[in-house]
Amino acid sequence: MTNTENITFSNEALAGYWVSGALMILAALTYFFIIRKKVKLNVKALIVGAVVFPVFALGLKNILQYPLLIADTPVARAAADNIWLLYFIGAVCAGLFEETGRFIAFKTVLKDCKSREDSVSYGLGHGGSEAVYLGLHNISLIAMGLIVNNSGVDAVLKGAEGAARESAVEQVRGYAEQTLLSGVLGGFERIPSIALQIGLSMLVFAAARQKGKGWLYPLAIFLHALVDFTIAFYKAGYFGLAVMEIILVVMSAAIFFGTYKFVYKKMDRNEV
Template sequence: MVPQSAILGLVFQLAVSVILPVAGYIFLKKKYKISFRPVLIGILIFFVFANVLGGSFNQFILVTNKTTSQIADQPVLFAIYGGLSAGFFEEMGRFIAFTWLLKLYRERKDGLAYGLGHGGIEALLIGALGSIQMISLAILQNSGKLEKTIAAQNLPPEVLNQLTSALTELTFPLAFMGGLERAAAFFIQIALSLIVLYAVKNKKYIYVLAAILLHALIDFFPALYQAGAMNLYAVEIIIYVIGIGAFLFIRSSFLRD
């Protein structure tokens, strides 16, 4: 059985993942009269560079190519690679966006709008959809229908075992922390967008490299956890601290109109 408290935590995660982007857009539209174009470009860049290009590259390096796939067996090397890969693809996506696609949108409010799109779609795809999927599976598990559902889809028994294990180990603190992580990631994406915008606007491209390395450092810790080499609670605390720092940076950003 999946505890009701755990499902409640997933509902919290879902709410955060939906409310933050929506409330953020309403706030920026009302206060800064932002254009929707930077928001849309942020959404498209995240999808193309993080999901399509980054995902395909990682598939080749970590799975298809037998020589480089050994990286996945070495936790520290895997974490370094994962961080640099995410940092490179997402920050280069931002760089391309502000250099060519948003030539007429380089004010601070446009950086906020782009970050809203980039971070907002990430929150919806990872946080909201992930929460909905887990809530649905939890309901099936508690009603005794999960096994039949898996069997009807002709999935291997290992899938049922993995899902059952993940669901029974789910607790309210874990699900609640997932919601806080989505909030932290949302503000981190906006802060990184402002850094790259500053680099493009002022032709100080060293800040693009700084954004890549900062992004890599942030993703290094979750990758260590994914590789089984770091405690989840320690990772979450680090992400929360960075998220708070990102929020404060956004409020007092050096990039002013």
């Protein structure tokens, strides 16, 4: 049985989660107020984007990920022992489900949204929803840390046994290793991440609205998966956290500005 006696959340770890959570939520609010001054926000597109993220990224995606990463299957066992396969599956699933969610939204409930600026509203809702969710999740980890410090790890394992308990213990151990620096970097990561979500929304909007641009939908899936897969290099020890964050900033900025210049600006203001 895994030893849990040495797992505690330091004050630095708790502060890291507080800073990270607060910065993530602040990033979403900042984007909202800035974009509201730059474009005419479509409230419907904003709300749909905020809803599609949890439905597709946190809900439907898990249906596919369960047999591939969680259940006792040959693929899941192979992924558990191979960090590259693990992050490849996770990245592809994220790209596939989130971009498909966008595409379906633009083709159905948002089919009456014709302005290219509606893609910005949707992207803000999608990326902002993700930022707020992650921010609240990080803040909630403070409560878990206090419980672990006061009552031990078993108090948060809820009767888990066997392999499930071992996995849960390692997850809690990972949470306890948070540092203030990683919290700050994680919080600021939402700045390029929200820009990325807006850029991908521009791509999928064009794919859904413009004739001959359908190929932009699989391109969005590929770019999304590529950004997510980059984390595997950090986890494998090829570079540190700060370098990984810089790489994510560069990739996200390249996708956003590239899409803005070569796709968004070339769309008519009002697509038919």
